[in-house]
Amino acid sequence: MAKRNSEWFDWVKALLIAFALAFIVRTFFFTPIIVDGPSMLPTLHDRDQMIVNKFKYQINDPERFDIVVFHASDQKDFIKRVIGLPGEHVAYEDNVLYINGEAVEEPFYTEEQDDVLPYPGPTNDFTLEDLPGNYEVIPEGHVLVLGDNRNNSTDSRVLGVISMEQIVGTTSLIYWPFDRMQMVGK
Template sequence: MTKLIFQETISLIKWVLFFLCIMFIFRLLFGYVCEVNGASMNPTLADEDRLIVSRVPYYLHNPERFDVIVFKSQDGRDFVKRVIGLPGDTIRYENDQLYINEQAMDEPFLEKIKSQFREPFTSDFVFGDKGNESIIPEGYIFVLGDNRQNSMDSREFGLVPLDSIQGKALTRLAPFDKLVWNVSEVTYAETE
């Protein structure tokens, strides 16, 4: 009887270890659920929204402009921000207009919210005006929160190394009444 209980216990332990290995591999390859902390991505994403974050897109290619990503900060926290500048880019904001490589760029995810402000939604700045290089070097990206007036982002902490990126935010799971399949394409109108 004791031998049978021992064998069943060993069998159960093997199944639990197998399940844990499968879950670890799934998380490593495909992604995980991440919670947004803070208001830096308002109105696109709100505090405590839950996102599915996938590593797969960045196994195939580097982040693309305007992707919403999750990355590890230097102190180990997960940050959710939007990719604005890529390696080789110059960036500046003037009169609430984004210029990348001296070409004006539309930010459709901010259009409605920007129209509600009298003053500029994004303050004027030039990447490199704090003594940094003026061109984003290889291996780095420039990120901003969509809540430009209340976001700690590359304007504060500088460039984000590509190897600190945890994945691309794909889907907003919760709150369920605001389910969105492609977070990077959410506009302000879809958050109301």
Template sequence: MSSVTESKKKSEWLEWVKAIIIAILIAFFLRTFIFATSIVEGESMDPTLQNGERVIFNKIIYILDEPERGDIVIIERPSKNYVKRIIGLPGETIEINGSSLYINGNKYEQTFLDEDAQRQTGNYGPTKIPEDSYFVMGDNRAISKDSRNGLGLIDENDIIGRSEFIIFPFDQWSLTR
């Protein structure tokens, strides 16, 4: 009778090992191809995202669809990743005069910014965005390193995902869209 019990225990143990291996493989697949996390470094996306917050970003969305104006994206660069908001799309002309943003000559209302942030944007352009490139800015325009002043226009291949959720700190859980 003890050999039946040992066989049952061994079988149960193997089932647990299989379940753990499958869970690890699924987590690896999701982390590699679907979702990942990124830490917001700096204050360039204030007040939307705060320094030190951890966000989950969707890595597969831009395989299935194109980036859209207003998306908060993760931009991969050799030294570090950046979190910025897409403002201009391929083929558009961007111009900024003081607090006013113009896309293809039409004033664009930046509903995601308060008036103070808009006033601190400065002047830029007009600049035509090449195909396969995007114009990005941080929401904290006064201090953001973005397409205006250091990052330049962003190649579509450098956009590795769209921010979806704030997951840390735990009391700050929310959507970023």
């Protein structure tokens, strides 16, 4: 009888440790997310399932073109691409991205993608001053984000710059559906 109670206790202890580890990993390091909507087409598709790395930005700053997940509201997280970094001025003119007055190529954005987008066409011109907040440069601790499907994306053009406190983490691994399993990013 004592041996049976000992086995039972060992199983309960092992399950509690497993749940505790899963909770710690999900809370502090990695968590799944499901893409909701077409704003990141053609890079990410609606219902793609991804892993969010919550730890990376604890030791590194975001880089241009990282794909990030952030709290857009208390109820909703968005997935967008980092375009502008702190201290930079961002403008879009004639479908060209300008950072501090210099044209920057967007390697993930090609004219061929217009064939697969539900709302194809050029990105509407804007400057950082046109966005909510009317900043001349992106403030410290903030980034400017845009969806890859620029004509169907609620991003910094509507929300303004995003604070680092809003950012959950970065994502680059699509793990479901299997036929789309891949690393995405820059």
